[in-house]
Amino acid sequence: MQVQGFTAAATAAGIRYANRSDLGLIFSQVPAVAAGVFTTNRVKAAPVVLSMERLRSGKAQAILVNSGNANACTGAPGMEAARATSAMAAQVLGIDEALVQVASTGVIGQPLPREPFSKSVPGLAGSLSGSNLGDVARAIMTTDLVEKEAGATVNINGTPVNIYGMAKGSGMIRPDMATMLCFILTDAQIVFPVLDRLLREAVDESFNAITVDGDTSTNDMALVMANGMAGNAWIDEDNLEGIRIFGEALRGICRDLALKIVADGEGATKLVQIKVQGARTRAEAFDAAQTIANSALVKTAFFGEDANWGRIIAALGRSNCTFQEERVDIFFGDVLLVEQGLCLGTEAETRATAVLKQKQFGVTVELHEGSSEAVVYTCDFSFDYIKINASYRS
């Protein structure tokens, strides 16, 4: 997919490994309205600190992103490296340094080498093309097995508008602010406050509602750049139809990318939707869904294709959600396995187990306490998760 005015390029700069694409550049022909959400981890990587600071202007024109090194826990030299590499990009692109967003992903605590950047950034700038966005999506992969892209073209007040998103993420993923890298590019004309709000709403029900391993990264960010080149009627607070259509498309793209992250979770063999409904408040429903989705015992049972509802109710019990055991119903897919806190027996268990044999399924917990609900997406916990993470740095 292409988005008017956006070009990109990627290359193997040798940041950590040789011959592996690890550096990407995204450029907008004109400065774009930009909004972002960043990790809530108290430890923020240098590129996160720098990008947050720069994004206060609500404007950006380029993104320089690398994999292989997170430039996190690298102190003052890390900040200097982030600034210096962004300056290289600004110089070759001929734009203000403050308009360059930087992002890094990879190993924490290693100094970011500058040589790969000084060698490769000029070449990247020279090979920018509207058809290279997918190359950047591949360059930002770490333990990801597939690149993650999504796109939509919508009609805003009679004008076609393109929205494209890419994301990476496979480990250190949990629902607590944008837990990965995500870049969304659009040629829409949209004012900052609306773009910012729509991004936050979209992130809340997508990237903030997924978990792989319960760990929050130091480097997460989701960034949207809108360069206005579609020339549509401005999407501002008065353009309710524009807000609705653009917002829906943005939410769809974020959800699509988020599900791709969970499905590609480290070692994952199953994609599972955990829905808690009938809760007193959305916060309680979300806490319950998150606790179930993060339970190592629940996740290993999914891997074993075991409809172990006892672990689900035990996880529910240690969450901060109000409920009474004797009112709880639990469904695997459409199969009601637990009614009023009690298992319905062998036949229901056999049918529930059949649901778990699928690659993708849902578990619904009905509390009968109120009318609030929340959804969290998770994956199973497999041998490969251990394998990947016991040897990640070697």
Added chain:
Amino acid sequence: MQVQGFTAAATAAGIRYANRSDLGLIFSQVPAVAAGVFTTNRVKAAPVVLSMERLRSGKAQAILVNSGNANACTGAPGMEAARATSAMAAQVLGIDEALVQVASTGVIGQPLPREPFSKSVPGLAGSLSGSNLGDVARAIMTTDLVEKEAGATVNINGTPVNIYGMAKGSGMIRPDMATMLCFILTDAQIVFPVLDRLLREAVDESFNAITVDGDTSTNDMALVMANGMAGNAWIDEDNLEGIRIFGEALRGICRDLALKIVADGEGATKLVQIKVQGARTRAEAFDAAQTIANSALVKTAFFGEDANWGRIIAALGRSNCTFQEERVDIFFGDVLLVEQGLCLGTEAETRATAVLKQKQFGVTVELHEGSSEAVVYTCDFSFDYIKINASYRS
């Protein structure tokens, strides 16, 4: 070890598997002063509910405990089964039903069959002996690989007093109230308020400071029975020396049993002490230690013998602990690997890696924010954890 006035017996009652010891009975010749702590999970198994209710009297004379079935999430029939099986024990022992504590561990959500109890309880009562405590310690094992016992004889104001403890626990273990079964028997003469307080203090720094997988069980309990048969001077609020000596011994036994649980954690190959010091408050230090100790990424790195301090600092960053990245020091054993937030380099990393090759080691995080500290014990996350938990019910 034997404790005056206490006898025990265990047998293979066939509760879940044939020919596997799964039912135990502990009996005190005289009613004992008794105190207990129970799971904080909102979902409490029937035996927990019944035992909590009965323990309000501060007295108990027998414990009937089974493995193979948790009698949790079993509704009213589960409560009836707990009452009925305890009544069987009361009848053959000739004691008041209210003095029988019941405990169950095993699979959640299966009806507890009564036949194994009615067949085996009379025989158990007939074979009670002071030298059978270890048999009960073996009967309560589920995924445990070894039985867990600890004991001490202390001198209370000139009189020898025996304290013996047994525990089980390997999965669904996390520091949030007594996360396992633990029975402590003593012939000390001690008043209820002191016994109760000393138990809570001991549990806080032992069973509440360990984690295997971050899951809290529906069936946890730690129970202490003091039958007074040692005839020591009463340990009451005025007997400060008695409190000190008995309390120390009780804490030692609880810590010993708790460490045995972590070392025998499902699939564990390493026992790791996580210490967070220099925190503003103990609550913050404990939260930080717990977050590090429960991180799947930290635990898989331990399994891989990788001194991945980046994951430790990332886990610290998502905890509720106040700190500044640039002040944090991290030690693996005695090896300072991270100073003021920065890695000290390859040579330090090599020495830290050597520490991780040991079966047992400590990780210390110094925050330089204050003078509070906390310790949590954890284990690593291995292939066997997945194996055990993907197939637990099959």
